[in-house]
Amino acid sequence: MVLSASRARRRPVGGMVWGGLFLLPALADVLVFRWWPLVVSVSRSVDQYTLISQARRYIGLANFHDIFTSATFYTSLKVTGLYALLRIPFEVALGFALAIFVNQRFRGMAIVRTAVFVPAATSLAVMSVVWNLMYQPQYGIVNSLLNAMGIPAQNFLTDVHQALPSIAAAVIWKDVGLPMIIFLAGLQGIPQEFYEAAAIDGTGALQRLWTITIPLLRRTFMYVVVVTTVFSFLDFAPVYVMTHGGPQHSTYTLIYYIYESAFVNQSVGYANALTVVLFVILLSLTLLQMKALRSDLEY
């Protein structure tokens, strides 16, 4: 069948209109709820004002001066860095290992995949409430299990040294399904011919992993590392629900500091300045990661 010239011309235009219409909600979301708040945040980071007062006073870079001379800021930065270091390597490695595991064909594989991924689809706040109860020192299930094994009860969320790893462990459990799915998609995109050729050459499974799988998944790794880094810097609900930044500031992350500065201490200009600092840190880290994990391999 031959399309008439006019219909052939009209069709792409109609498609573009429909495509544009479908893109509109996402575009509106990005512009209104992501970029516009960022612009407002930057413009208000040079003001002093409270959330409930309409009076704003321009104070130049004083908020930034206060940030960089504040011990609390460095504490929160250190806690955030530690949290990211606890979370990112474990989550990426575990996600990758799980992806390799569920990439095999075995009975019930779909159930395993679903079971690992379901927590990632649940609310972080709900997960935090549940883990808060599980970590309860006297009556929580985690300590009950430890006791059954003869291990003394732990103060998971009220011990200065245990609180941050405990939160990180709960979040890794919840989110590991996401890197798993991304790695799984990457694994299934690698042509089987590479493995078949390697098998003919007599390579072992570990060698195939190092020489084929990991190099070809470099871009996937970059994506997962960048996304996990961003998420780990922005995790708010677990800290808010489980520890409120305590004990003794041991879980006082930068994002929680921003919340407390804006909504409790009513220093909204300062909180905006902190947000700008966090944005710059995240942007720099992301660019560094993208550069370090860049790949020129095409397949």
Place this chain on the structure above:
Amino acid sequence: MLSSRGFLRLLGAVSLGAAAGSLEQFFPPRAAAAGALTLTFFGQTGGNNTGRELVHRAIFRKFEKAHPGIRVVDQYFPWEELQRKLSVAIAGNNPPDVIYADAPLLPSYAHAGVIRPIGEYFTKGDLADIVPQSLQDATYNGQFYGPPESQSAQALYYNAEWFDKAGIKPPQRLNDAWPWSKWLDVLRGFTKINNGRVLVYGLERVQPPNLYTDGPMIRSSGATRQSNAFKAISPDGLHTQGYLDSDDAIGAFQFFQDLFQKHKVAPAAPIHDMLATGKAAVAIGSESIIGNLKRNYKDFHYGIAPLPFLKTPLSHTGSLHYTVATRTKHPAEAAALVKFMANGPNSLMMFEFLQQVPGSRYALAHADVYKTYPRKLLRDTLEQWGVVRPKTVGYRELDLGVSTALADLTTGVSDVPARIKQMTQSIDAQLAKYK
């Protein structure tokens, strides 16, 4: 059969419909009648407050009946969400007409110009119906900002069966109240530890550490009501150094920490309903504990004892107030509404649900439970020991600073005086923005 393009169109239409449906939450759940004047109100619900909204709605319907030209449009949120919602609505220049404000926050709202004085709408008789502590909470710079929904008083609530069995008879009158030292012996007696694991605690803390619950212990370390420890903050409400870090106050903070770390009579991590479920012998807190017991543990037998003290007894008071937004277009009608919401009969109706001591003298006089022990003790506590929380335009900052320090103490900060000095410095630095 539907073509793929048709299917996509249908999907788009359904998505738009769903999006429009989700927008419903931003609009009033109850449309105002044509031509009627509308007043807006954000209230609280959820947890132990579930059902509070029904009382408010019943009051609103009565108000609308008495004022046919006015409709009240209400929305309800869990407590913490309500605070954020209010802050964001105020910041966005779109607050509700009636602002439901916690008593210690009234100065900050008044200072920021968020709420307006409404004394002109209240007669001397109206104001005389309000208990003195609520009147003090509602007054800032000599102006009256709004009547109370209720009041509060603190006490100890104990498992009556356990105490009977142990042959311990706690005091039932303020004059016989025990100091903390005596209560500590009792709490230690009830605490059961097995292999380092606490099976039963002496003391349940219903809320995480905070200024309302734990402030009285610290303030009671002052030898008199004129002492700096008792005052807790400077007269201008902008300095805590020299007050909360006075020698007496630091001694009290140390005693507080010892309850958790040395004597282990209270858990550092809060546990729900310990008293009613046999995991604690005593609970400390406001009358809301009774509301919870009545609703959820009807067969539980409890007794009430006066709040312990170190040197000078006191109980913190204060609850929610109804105030009028400065930006309302209908100040007279909004003032009429808040006056109606807090009048004697409606306060009594709210008391029936909250089981919390009313801020209206009329309701207090008509609530029979306050005529005899045990509830009379709470009324006496309010009237004789009741002290408003430290008055400052920066109450949020003050509460956060104290709560964080108290939480740190429960988890074992080694140098208590240094932590408290750091706390007062940090609070004062935050309060400096109001100078």
